[in-house]
Amino acid sequence: MTDVNFKDSPDAGLGVRNGSNVFPREDDSEMPHCDLIELLFYAYRDFTSDPDAKLDAYGFGRAHHRVLHFVDRNPGMMVTDLLAILRITKQSLGRVLKQLIDSDFIEQKPGPLDRRQRLLYTTESGHHIVSALAAPQSVRLEKALASLPQGGSDIVRQFLYAMINDDVRDEVANMIYKTDRYARPGQAAPSEQK
Amino acid sequence: MTDVNFKDSPDAGLGVRNGSNVFPREDDSEMPHCDLIELLFYAYRDFTSDPDAKLDAYGFGRAHHRVLHFVDRNPGMMVTDLLAILRITKQSLGRVLKQLIDSDFIEQKPGPLDRRQRLLYTTESGHHIVSALAAPQSVRLEKALASLPQGGSDIVRQFLYAMINDDVRDEVANMIYKTDRYARPGQAAPSEQK
DNA sequence: AGAAATAAGTCAATATGACTGACGTAAATT
DNA sequence: AATTTACGTCAGTCATATTGACTTATTTCT
Numbered sequence: 001m002t003d004v005n006f007k008d009s010p011d012a013g014l015g016v017r018n019g020s021n022v023f024p025r026e027d028d029s030e031m032p033h034c035d036l037i038e039l040l041f042y043a044y045r046d047f048t049s050d051p052d053a054k055l056d057a058y059g060f061g062r063a064h065h066r067v068l069h070f071v072d073r074n075p076g077m078m079v080t081d082l083l084a085i086l087r088i089t090k091q092s093l094g095r096v097l098k099q100l101i102d103s104d105f106i107e108q109k110p111g112p113l114d115r116r117q118r119l120l121y122t123t124e125s126g127h128h129i130v131s132a133l134a135a136p137q138s139v140r141l142e143k144a145l146a147s148l149p150q151g152g153s154d155i156v157r158q159f160l161y162a163m164i165n166d167d168v169r170d171e172v173a174n175m176i177y178k179t180d181r182y183a184r185p186g187q188a189a190p191s192e193q194k
Numbered sequence: 195m196t197d198v199n200f201k202d203s204p205d206a207g208l209g210v211r212n213g214s215n216v217f218p219r220e221d222d223s224e225m226p227h228c229d230l231i232e233l234l235f236y237a238y239r240d241f242t243s244d245p246d247a248k249l250d251a252y253g254f255g256r257a258h259h260r261v262l263h264f265v266d267r268n269p270g271m272m273v274t275d276l277l278a279i280l281r282i283t284k285q286s287l288g289r290v291l292k293q294l295i296d297s298d299f300i301e302q303k304p305g306p307l308d309r310r311q312r313l314l315y316t317t318e319s320g321h322h323i324v325s326a327l328a329a330p331q332s333v334r335l336e337k338a339l340a341s342l343p344q345g346g347s348d349i350v351r352q353f354l355y356a357m358i359n360d361d362v363r364d365e366v367a368n369m370i371y372k373t374d375r376y377a378r379p380g381q382a383a384p385s386e387q388k
Numbered sequence: 389a390g391a392a393a394t395a396a397g398t399c400a401a402t403a404t405g406a407c408t409g410a411c412g413t414a415a416a417t418t
Numbered sequence: 419a420a421t422t423t424a425c426g427t428c429a430g431t432c433a434t435a436t437t438g439a440c441t442t443a444t445t446t447c448t
Contacts, residue, residue, distance in 0.1 A: 031328050033335040034267065035370050036351065041260070042366050043357035044238050045281060063405060066235070073228065079425065087239065092406050094426070116415045116424045134225050141227040144356035148349055155342055155349045157230065162338035163237035172236050176229050255433060273396060286435050288397070310395045310444045 050136035058103075058129065063096045065133055071106055072122040072130040074175065078111075079118065085175075105129060244330035252297075252323070257290045259327055265300055266316040266324040268369065272305075273312065279369075299323060 031037075051065055058064075070085055071077060083093055097120075100106040105126035111117030122130060145153045164172055225231075245259055252258075264279055265271060277287055291314075294300040299320035305311030316324060339347045358366055 031325065032332045033339075034328070036335050036347075036354070037263070037328065037331055038267070038366075038370050039351060039354035039358075040238065040241060042362075043354040044234065046359045046362075047234060047357055049281075049359075061404060069231070073232070080423085087243075088405085089407065090425075091408085091427085096405080111424095114416070114424080116413095118425065131225065134228070134231065137231055138226045140357060141230050144353055145227075147356045148352055152349050152353065153230075155346050156353045157233060158342055159338055159346065159350045160230070160233035160237040162341045163241055163334060164233075165240045165243075168236075168240075172232075176232050257434060274394085282434085283436065284395095284397075285399095285437085290434085305395090308395080308445070310442095312396065 047137060047140060050140060051133040054133055060099075063092075064100060067093070067096055067100060068105060068122060068126060068130050068133070071120045072127055075121045076109075076119045079120065082120065100126070241331060241334060244334060245327040248327055254293075257286075258294060261287070261290055261294060262299060262316060262320060262324050262327070265314045266321055269315050270303075270313045273314065276314065294320070 048062065052062070055061060055065055066086055067082065070082060074081070079090075079093070079097070083090060086093065097106065101108060104123055107121045107123050107126075108118040109121065111119050145156070148156070161169065161173070242256065246256070249255060249259055260280055261276065264276060268275070273284075273287070273291070277284060280287065291300065295302060298317055301315045301317050301320075302312040303315065305313050339350070342350070355363065355367070
């Protein structure tokens with residue numbers, strides 16, 4: 001049923017699944033790294049499928065997930081920042097963000113220094129849903145990393161990092177690897193939310 | 195302008211970008227592997243952005259890219275196989291596939307053994323567009339892999355492979371790592387197309 | 389031979405996530 | 419005082435996906 005129907009191919013399974021050297025390179029002459037292009041597709045397809053079922057229960061989609069995730073990890077972030085990360089327009093974000101605010105998963109507070117800003121925070125229930133959505137992804141990652149030899153997870157980090165556009169790489173690293181309890185100087189931590 | 199506005203954070207840059215041990219783990223207590231979740235998002239975002247500009251020129255979207263890619267790599271594949279790979283419905287595929295056939299990038303031939311089938315092949319122009327779309331992605335991958343230590347690319351392959359759902363992992367490996375010149379026994383190779 | 393399953397396609401209606409362009413408002417910066 | 423920035427909104431559109439029902443041809447099963 002989930003049979004993709006290529007197993008009767010004369011060369012099916014050639015060189016694959018044979019101990020430690022799992023992936024010999026195929027002929028690269030015409031399309032180098034084609035296997036990685038496809039592996040990325042499949043890996044991401046299944047990785048993102050994890051939270052989808054849970055999202056349905058709330059009537060949300062992947063767009064909501066992304067917003068929830070980044071707001072949760074960067075409490076007090078500006079709408080503009082979120083737009084730059086997601087690479088979408090204000091209008092596209094608008095509907096999704098409104099739904100999340102209306103359903104009390106995300107909260108907006110005026111910026112204490114710049115009152116034009118409406119800084120974003122997850123509510124308690126927002127934080128919970130983020131954890132619930134991340135859980136299956138964490139499990140999948142944990143299993144995948146566990147299958148690697150020593151130091152494998154650092155290699156994977158390096159690889160993914162190197163795949164990001166050069167011009168935003170540093171910004172991204174700052175976003176990911178910071179102590180995010182106090183995103184901006186003089187700003188309230190999420191735990192201080194009313 | 196592309197400033198994501200978190201660099202004035204007191205801890206900006208903490209521990210990041212310092213030589214070989216580029217990525218120390220942050221506090222994992224609340225959300226393990228959160229950094230990898232985000233790295234995957236950013237890496238895939240930029241990876242898929244490469245072909246998007248070129249696709250626009252043809253009036254196509256990512257859906258067309260996916261179809262073109264998999265048909266090109268699996269000449270003579272069935273529509274049903276494509277649906278299983280892309281995890282979309284027949285109706286969703288229908289429109290995209292029709293456009294690709296109408297614009298002469300994909301060709302359908304009745305299956306010689308089972309005449310219900312309409313096996314899919316890329317035309318010459320279809321094959322060319324696939325190469326053009328893959329080129330920037332190959333370059334990005336090449337650079338990313340070059341930045342890794344010895345054996346890094348195999349680790350990455352292993353990781354991505356392990357991220358795929360267990361139940362389809364073998365099928366996927368067969369699809370990726372086969373000699374795809376003769377996808378089915380007794381079937382014409384793409385080079386034999388009229 | 390007849391029934392059931394499969395491969396492919398189609399119709400209609402709908403949802404989601406994205407887009408462009410224009411406009412408004414408040415607040416900060418120059 | 420003028421400009422820029424942060425945010426929001428209105429209106430219209432497009433691409434990609436969905437569900438459900440139905441048709442046609444062909445193969446397979448009993």
